Amino acid sequence: MKQPDLDFYSRGTENVARELLGKKLVRMYDDGSGKLQRLSGIIYETEAYGSKNDPSSHAFNGRTNRNSVMFQDVGKAYVYFIYGMHHCMNVTAHAPDSDAGAVLIRSLIPIEGIDTMIYLSNMKNKLNLTNGPGRLTKALDINRSHNGLNLTDNRSILHIEDGIKPKKVLSTTRIGISRATEKYWRYLIAKE
């Protein structure tokens, strides 16, 4: 299976956020059966977070222990813990002339391993299974142990593969932030 390479992620964070829509996020999950199970979904909604140009980005005030992956190589997972109970997953991406950046994955359309996702999420059905950054990390069992993983290698237990091409993409302001609220850096696949 083909996957986006380092060049794909070495571009402006907004472009990468828009073009990650339709790609497939894949989690190779150890369910105890002896071989890894594929949990996957089509990326449906993203948000771009910049660096010094973006007051709402974790990277705005410079490098810290938490955000250091945002300043490292592109195409890596940046996973952090928030609100005392949720994980959020990002893909690091920025142009060569920028020092940091990441794309928050906000929503997926579940494809493979849906029953396992429901089990991991303690959900009764597949409604709201992977729509929301905290929900999708729970459904795919993504946590801080995956911080810094290389997403461009399809042997990685967490990686991104090529998927579909969205017919139409919308952009809106970002969710849950208190600064730089005027930027239209949230992207989602439009309904047909």
Add this chain to the structure above:
DNA sequence: CTACCGATTATCT
């Protein structure tokens, strides 16, 4: 459907 509120803790100032 929308609006509000409390949960709970790593992280940074």
Add this chain to the structure above:
DNA sequence: GATAATCGGTAGT
């Protein structure tokens, strides 16, 4: 000590 790239429950329209 304050805050946070959220969520699920509850109450109201």
